[in-house]
Amino acid sequence: MATPNMLPLRGHALRRLFQRTPASIAGLHSSSRCRERYINGSKTDFDKIVLQSSTDRVVLVDFHADWCGPCHALSPILNKLTTERTTGSGKPLDLITVDIDNEEAGGVALAQEYKVRAIPTVVAFQGGKPLSQFVGALNEGGVADFLNKL
Structure with missing residues (x-):
């Protein structure tokens, strides 16, 4: 025979439990928002994701x-590592990719603004400001x- 403590919680009962119970007691933890990837981001995407x-x-x-062979070699590495890990400081x-040949999306203007002279160029931003970069695959x-x- 099931006692009230053995019955599975559903719906409103489950919500009430979590409203009354601190997350740490309930076995939950808070984490930062999922890692984001934006492929061929536009100037608008860049402003929103990077600068803000x-x-x-x-x-x-x-x-x-698109025509850059080393870029195609680097892309899966960036995708993999940004999915699997954090920075050295945790x-x-x-990740956002910007096609420097896409004038309509603002890629040409972004490349000029950040003085991209060779590709691939990867720039790390924090709080809208460039931290560090590397050039080449x-x-x-x-x-x-x-x-x-x-």
């Missing part, structure tokens, strides 16, 4: 072009070293 970002996150901006990583270890310094 908080200081508790780091946004990597991958300046690339901050979550977001690094291997996974090289990108990991870069992230550890952030």
Whole structure:
């Protein structure tokens, strides 16, 4: 025979439990928002995601072009590492890619504004300000070293 304590909680009863119970007691924990990825972001996306970002996150901006072989080699490494890890200081990583040939989306203007002279160029931003950057296709270890310094 089931006692009231053994019955599964559903609906309103479950909500009432979590309203009364602090998250730490309920076994929950708060975490920062999921890591974000924006492929071929526009100038508007860049302004919103990078320039208006908080200081508790780091946004990597991958300046690339579709015709660039090294860019295609670097892209899966950036995707993998920004999914799996944080910066050396423990901050979550977001990633936005900017096609420097896409004039309509503002990629040309962004490349000029941030003085991109060669691709791929990856710039780390925090709180809307550039922190660090690297130019060229690094291997996974090289990108990991870069992230550890952030």
